[in-house]
Amino acid sequence: NAGVTQTPKFRILKIGQSMTLQCAQDMNHNYMYWYRQDPGMGLKLIYYSVGAGITDKGEVPNGYNVSRSTTEDFPLRLELAAPSQTSVYFCASTQSFLGGYTFGSGTRLTVV
Amino acid sequence: DQQVKQNSPSLSVQEGRISILNCDYTNSMFDYFLWYKKYPAEGPTFLISISSIKDKNEDGRFTVFLNKSAKHLSLHIVPSQPGDSAVYFCAASVQSGGSNYKLTFGKGTLLTVNP
Numbered sequence: 001n002a003g004v005t006q007t008p009k010f011r012i013l014k015i016g017q018s019m020t021l022q023c024a025q026d027m028n029h030n031y032m033y034w035y036r037q038d039p040g041m042g043l044k045l046i047y048y049s050v051g052a053g054i055t056d057k058g059e060v061p062n063g064y065n066v067s068r069s070t071t072e073d074f075p076l077r078l079e080l081a082a083p084s085q086t087s088v089y090f091c092a093s094t095q096s097f098l099g100g101y102t103f104g105s106g107t108r109l110t111v112v
Numbered sequence: 113d114q115q116v117k118q119n120s121p122s123l124s125v126q127e128g129r130i131s132i133l134n135c136d137y138t139n140s141m142f143d144y145f146l147w148y149k150k151y152p153a154e155g156p157t158f159l160i161s162i163s164s165i166k167d168k169n170e171d172g173r174f175t176v177f178l179n180k181s182a183k184h185l186s187l188h189i190v191p192s193q194p195g196d197s198a199v200y201f202c203a204a205s206v207q208s209g210g211s212n213y214k215l216t217f218g219k220g221t222l223l224t225v226n227p
Contacts, residue, residue: 090155
């Protein structure tokens with residue numbers, strides 16, 4: 001069982017470039033999330049989805065977009081990358097809070 | 113405005129002793145609390161949780177205590193082991209009233225257990 005798979009693990013972008021961070025889960029979870037973690041900070045929610053076709057903004061959505069066309073996949077799109085988007089990005093999923101979220105191993109993104 | 117606060121960025125303890133990690137929250141609507149553990153270059157992993165209807169939950173070496181009146185929870189690890197060295201995140205959510213499946217995280221506390 002793979003759990004939550006994030007690709008790529010590392011990426012360097014130039015200012016103004018775009019990219020998509022991939023997230024896939026094989027646990028048939030309805031709820032999926034994107035968080036970012038900046039140094040010395042907690043995880044901040046970017047976007048989340050409660051099921052295929054349904055997405056909503058979190059705490060820090062500016063500069064990002066998401067889609068959820070299937071239960072399994074929840075890609076995060078960065079348009080016009082900025083240095084402020086340098087961070088570690090975590091995707092997570094859950095079906096019930098009783099067991100908490102299952103997190104991916106993260107994507108470390110640097111924008112230069 | 114930080115709704116979940118972990119005021120100690122780091123904690124160092126000796127192997128075999130007790131580790132106590134603290135967390136405070138400001139949102140009185142929070143009714144479900146979780147602790148996550150994170151090793152470098154890995155995603156956080158779920159450790160233990162507690163509902164607001166309880167004041168204690170225990171799982172092996174890990175116990176979480178909740179003091180609702182003080183809006184405070186703590187994670188006790190007894191005995192501490194070097195493998196427990198990690199960043200610990202406190203998280204909270206509002207469960208009652210339906211489908212709010214969003215967690216609010218604290219900044220984390222780096223625990224170092226010295227052999």
